[in-house]
Amino acid sequence: xxxxxxxxxxxxxxxxxxxxxxxxxxxxxxxxxxxxxxxxxxxxxxxxxxxxxxxxxxxxxxxxxxxxxxxxxxxxxxxxxxxxxxxxxxxxxxxxxxxxxxxxxxxxxxxxxxxxx
Amino acid sequence: xxxxxxxxxxxxxxxxxxxxxxxxxxxxxxxxxxxxxxxxxxxxxxxxxxxxxxxxxxxxxxxxxxxxxxxxxxxxxxxxxxxxxxxxxxxxxxxxxxxxxxxxxxxxxx
Numbered sequence: 001x002x003x004x005x006x007x008x009x010x011x012x013x014x015x016x017x018x019x020x021x022x023x024x025x026x027x028x029x030x031x032x033x034x035x036x037x038x039x040x041x042x043x044x045x046x047x048x049x050x051x052x053x054x055x056x057x058x059x060x061x062x063x064x065x066x067x068x069x070x071x072x073x074x075x076x077x078x079x080x081x082x083x084x085x086x087x088x089x090x091x092x093x094x095x096x097x098x099x100x101x102x103x104x105x106x107x108x109x110x111x112x113x114x115x116x117x
Numbered sequence: 118x119x120x121x122x123x124x125x126x127x128x129x130x131x132x133x134x135x136x137x138x139x140x141x142x143x144x145x146x147x148x149x150x151x152x153x154x155x156x157x158x159x160x161x162x163x164x165x166x167x168x169x170x171x172x173x174x175x176x177x178x179x180x181x182x183x184x185x186x187x188x189x190x191x192x193x194x195x196x197x198x199x200x201x202x203x204x205x206x207x208x209x210x211x212x213x214x215x216x217x218x219x220x221x222x223x224x225x226x227x
Contacts, residue, residue: 004159033214040219041219042205042220043205058214090159090160106162106215107162108160111158111159
């Protein structure tokens with residue numbers, strides 16, 4: 001059972017470079033999410049996609065774009081990386097169909113550790 | 118308050134019970150969750166409780182919910198060194214994705 005798969009696991013970028021983080025889930029989940037985790041900050045939601053074809057901003061969307069390519073895949077793009085975007089990025093998925101309700105928790109990938117110099 | 122709040126650190130001895138506390142933000146939250154994160158890994162769902170329950174037990178884990186005080190706790194019985202990790206409390210409010218606390222680092226010494 002692969003669950004949620006993120007690639008790459010590690011990446012170092014220079015300021016101003018662009019990068020796409022990939023995420024795929026094989027659980028037929030409707031909803032997918034991108035979080036960033038910083039020391040002392042917990043997890044913060046960047047963007048989410050309640051269903052294929054829709055995306056919404058989370059708490060910290062600035063500097064990022066997302067694409068829900070199909071039901072399985074949800075990518076996160078940094079167009080011009082900045083040192084403040086150094087973080088660990090987690091993708092998650094759930095069967096949530098209506099963001100007002102949930103009876104299924106989110107499943108997480110193992111993270112992408114991104115450093116921007 | 119606006120944030121899900123947790124104490125940052127907890128240190129216990131192997132075999133003791135651990136209690137990790139959390140205060141959440143909205144008494145109308147439908148589900149409350151506990152996640153575990155081991156070093157270098159993603160989050161793993163430990164357990165969750167629906168808001169109409171006040172207790173849930175799952176093997177060594179006991180979750181207590183006090184809706185009036187918006188207080189959630191996770192008790193780990195017979196704590197083992199393998200339980201050392203960061204534990205995150207999260208709440209599900211209507212109209213939002215999960216809101217996470219900053220995590221409690223549990224250190225278990227032998």
